[in-house]
Amino acid sequence: MSSWGNGVKLSVFGESHGEGIGAVIDGLPPGEELDIDGILLQMGRRAPGRDKAATPRLEKDMPEILSGVLNNRTTGAPLCAVIRNNNTRSQDYGNIMSCPRPAHADYTGYLRYNGFNDIRGGGHFSGRLTAPIVFAGAVCRQILGRRGIRIAAHIASVGGIEDKRFCGTDISPELMERLSCSVFGLIDPNKEEPMRALIEECRMSCDSIGGTVECAITGMPAGAGSPMFYGIENVISSVVFGIPAVKGIEFGSGFEGSRLRGSENNDEFFYDGDTVRTRTNNHGGILGGISTGMPIIFRTAIKPTPSIAKKQNTVDITKGENTVLEINGRHDPCIVVRAVPVVEAAAALAVINILKEVNMLGA
Amino acid sequence: MSSWGNGVKLSVFGESHGEGIGAVIDGLPPGEELDIDGILLQMGRRAPGRDKAATPRLEKDMPEILSGVLNNRTTGAPLCAVIRNNNTRSQDYGNIMSCPRPAHADYTGYLRYNGFNDIRGGGHFSGRLTAPIVFAGAVCRQILGRRGIRIAAHIASVGGIEDKRFCGTDISPELMERLSCSVFGLIDPNKEEPMRALIEECRMSCDSIGGTVECAITGMPAGAGSPMFYGIENVISSVVFGIPAVKGIEFGSGFEGSRLRGSENNDEFFYDGDTVRTRTNNHGGILGGISTGMPIIFRTAIKPTPSIAKKQNTVDITKGENTVLEINGRHDPCIVVRAVPVVEAAAALAVINILKEVNMLGA
Amino acid sequence: MSSWGNGVKLSVFGESHGEGIGAVIDGLPPGEELDIDGILLQMGRRAPGRDKAATPRLEKDMPEILSGVLNNRTTGAPLCAVIRNNNTRSQDYGNIMSCPRPAHADYTGYLRYNGFNDIRGGGHFSGRLTAPIVFAGAVCRQILGRRGIRIAAHIASVGGIEDKRFCGTDISPELMERLSCSVFGLIDPNKEEPMRALIEECRMSCDSIGGTVECAITGMPAGAGSPMFYGIENVISSVVFGIPAVKGIEFGSGFEGSRLRGSENNDEFFYDGDTVRTRTNNHGGILGGISTGMPIIFRTAIKPTPSIAKKQNTVDITKGENTVLEINGRHDPCIVVRAVPVVEAAAALAVINILKEVNMLGA
């Protein structure tokens, strides 16, 4: 199902080479001003062809808002935005109809939909479907921004090259602002050159490379979220795994924390003036599924782009035999770069739902 | 919200020191025989006091089935099971009423429920609430077992000590069977002694230790799951993060895979007789949110038990000042051991929902 | 599915002759005081054997609250209440195992659950399952009462004998109070005698009789509810049709209004001091799915009790032939009387969900 959310529902539609893609967002608070330039900025960060590390396929990706907005403000009714598909070269994908690409959803999509799914360009499984998610996230983050909540992510690693991590207890608004506008977002700008070199090397060797994205949410009010199955970790992960290529998520100290002792991993509470804070943030701003008021921090693992120019073994399901596949399409050697704003968008969708559930979104 | 699921809904209730805890499971297929001994076996694996590495608090944990079962078979109506609370020593938890334990939900629960939550023993946030989850999972795994689906997990690591990992392409039914009955489940039994030594060392030093649990699902039919927000990763993680202390999850090669190149991480398809399989299983049995028919494999990060006997700094929210906390209750130095069957139960709940969605559960 | 609701979720479980029945209510606001006597009063109104017009089967129906309440206040965690089954005489229902009772769910339940459903006493389809609904509604109405919202229903008709109707624009708190405590609730007490006579006549002739229940909700704040599929009519009817024997519902002027002209049915707005009200209330307090602040009024059609002592033709599904059925159990000749508090409870559940959705429930 391509629908998600309770208080604010997102319904994503479209296929890579169909007429268009888009989203319906139902349940937005009324009267919220939309900054269209801000939305286009976010969509531009995700769009291919803006950065030399990305695929040269150009998308116009101009969303047309059909409903839910009047005089630049949300009406409270469902907001539908449509992005037309252009510049598609379906012939690039000819042989995948019978020969599923390794690590892609070609084979599983074929099974799930009895062969009726639109396989061109990955169809509904295409990374292009993250454009409506970024659109929806951009709308939500503007609404959250007015409540003092900021969301920003960065390229935490490409292959073995790591950026600095967020300092869990003290993230400056300036850093959040800078990252949330970056096309190649890094805390430590010195990592850009080696990362780009590695990506270029992968491209030249007809290969691709994975990485991780780290995301921070600051200004989150304490006491939001619910126990058990509607905790903040549950909600964020339920939407983040909707991003193609995400294969892991961890909050706070995460997998590293699993190697620690309680005395090392526990975050002590203290009074900072009238506010209860923690001295460290191994809990990633979440205890028992509920926000502590400290920054929410999570990392996601992004697998290397499945589409590589190298020859690969696969099956021919029409002939029922093994075969060799050569993919000719245009593909990012590293989708981590463009995944950054998508992860932020997923976080914004999660947060707006979490706040709405506990009446913390305001009128 | 302590409710979860679409086709098969789970509603968990109870507080650690209240009258009782339990679960309602709605949507089970009718006519399924229940093996009560099998259910008690699973609950015994989770129960404290069965293993010397666990807390000495004894629970009787005998579930009483109130509805949904007749002549030992499911009727199709909601199944409710209640577990009475006994042997609670509320006085152990006296000072946490005003002094939240670091890394626990005391503080966030207080905020979320305006101080009205039952804080005794952790209340609804207690690890004890995983007993109904194990019960529900035990019911589901019996139903799945009849369809050839097996679920088993093991202690993948305690602190820095690691067990072997599942071989993603070839997991024997014998291993699955052995692990799914184990109290201290390991693929490599030689790791038991060093792990126990480390846990005992932590106990003696008034500390605790974290770890990871790896879970495998074999016999999963190919083509189950849905794209985007109802993919298998989304569904599994949305229930797994309902287990207290879980702070991360990864599928297949996960975070490690994010360091690889596409040519390394892509799993090539081939015909194994008439069946399409992959030669490696970095995808963890899931592509595009949908099962490939290969084993589904995921790992979860479990933080060290927050409750440690060492003195810790915290706040006194009644007095509004910093203070020092000493916890006297009985606590596991390593909850990873008892988390193993809970992770399996969560997986069973996820899988039964995924199969029901695509009509693969059968009559 | 026996689960319902979004913000406040209800999960009902149990079978008529099983171990017990009950409900889990998840999402209640914390800190709400429970008046147990008030709850028992409501349950007593529904219980059989309290009124001579009802079945002589006696239920103790004492709910045991297992969770979600501490020191008589809601904790915010799920509230589970269990009612034990006693005084069941399963032998009364022997021949219905193969011979479905006309107008009952015996036949459809058999099909739906492949014959595995617990058919004794109607199983999960039994009217006894309305006891947990009344319990849940009693909890909700106390919470709503604190916000000035009152809910009351009356026997609008038994067969052709009609009570007066609510005056849609002016319903006194005294009437609401009186009705919400009545066992045989009528606006016009003079109708009690002829109604009772008719019911007694039906009993004596081994027959039963239907009727209607009219329900009013006063003090409803204006502006609650949502357009289209989450309007107040949708929400109320989605829960009211969960009451066995309900076959129709109408709001405001309802079916009668369908015979009117716009100039007759339209309710004119006017200022009553600072408050916008309508001079008539054909809209039943709801326009576009949203409350106007006028009383919400709806009527439900209750079919005659299907279980009658008269011989009836039916089928024997074991033998595959037509047969004649004689039912010996104890049955109400008119369930309308006991349906009154159930309809109120359903309304309370609907209203608490509607208010929670729009943040009108308060802290």
Next chain:
Amino acid sequence: MSSWGNGVKLSVFGESHGEGIGAVIDGLPPGEELDIDGILLQMGRRAPGRDKAATPRLEKDMPEILSGVLNNRTTGAPLCAVIRNNNTRSQDYGNIMSCPRPAHADYTGYLRYNGFNDIRGGGHFSGRLTAPIVFAGAVCRQILGRRGIRIAAHIASVGGIEDKRFCGTDISPELMERLSCSVFGLIDPNKEEPMRALIEECRMSCDSIGGTVECAITGMPAGAGSPMFYGIENVISSVVFGIPAVKGIEFGSGFEGSRLRGSENNDEFFYDGDTVRTRTNNHGGILGGISTGMPIIFRTAIKPTPSIAKKQNTVDITKGENTVLEINGRHDPCIVVRAVPVVEAAAALAVINILKEVNMLGA
């Protein structure tokens, strides 16, 4: 919320005078052929200006399918269809901005959305929003038709003039076929003239008139639906009340049945060859929320069009005083005529969800 459904989800968007309206349908079975002419036929039945009894406003109402369809077959991915808005005359609605029309959602929409809703033409509350519902229903009814399920409704009454009712036990495929294509659908064609005369009289007197729509579903397999809150009555009513102006619904003998005795209302079972049927159909094809295999029959009450040319009293919420309103727009004197295909569409949406829940939709 303008989203509905579990297995097949519908998300409706748009405002009467915005850029466009439409729907996203998620969860359709893949490989289903779409007969576009059949869809347009259904949309034409609802469209204004096709029948002299309807408003002269002409809509082109040509849906553009953006996704979910390839080579005229469903792909299994979400199907989005957009209908552009043209021919809108916003100036007609000028004075309703401050003066809410009686019996309309102007006032409640204003409250619900803090005045930010698009009030032009009724905005999201407009009857025009039923066009996407008819579109979605037309898609679903084609899928259901392939499984032998037919859906048809007729004008059961206009004011006091009544059509014949469906014979509950025997509805011919020819009648179903004829009605499901009719613009002024009646079982008894002799009622067309008096009904049209009454409607015309209302128009001439600047007034409007209400009525009822009766809908039948034939070929419904027995054993579909679930007890309590997901019964067929609950599901149908939860979507039918999403149609503006619907104020009541009854199944089978409904309100009339509430006046009967059990011996009159109970439908006796008998074997018709190998099939279990009932001799009468007062239960409307549903017992315990589950289908018996007999035709499902329900009636809905449609209030008279609120917009009438007659002067009406209302309030001016800007000035805070009482005032008189004169509406100049183009309005149907009787929306019952155009409501017929909308009710059918709602039924189709309900049925496809009900069948999907119990795995009866097939591959």
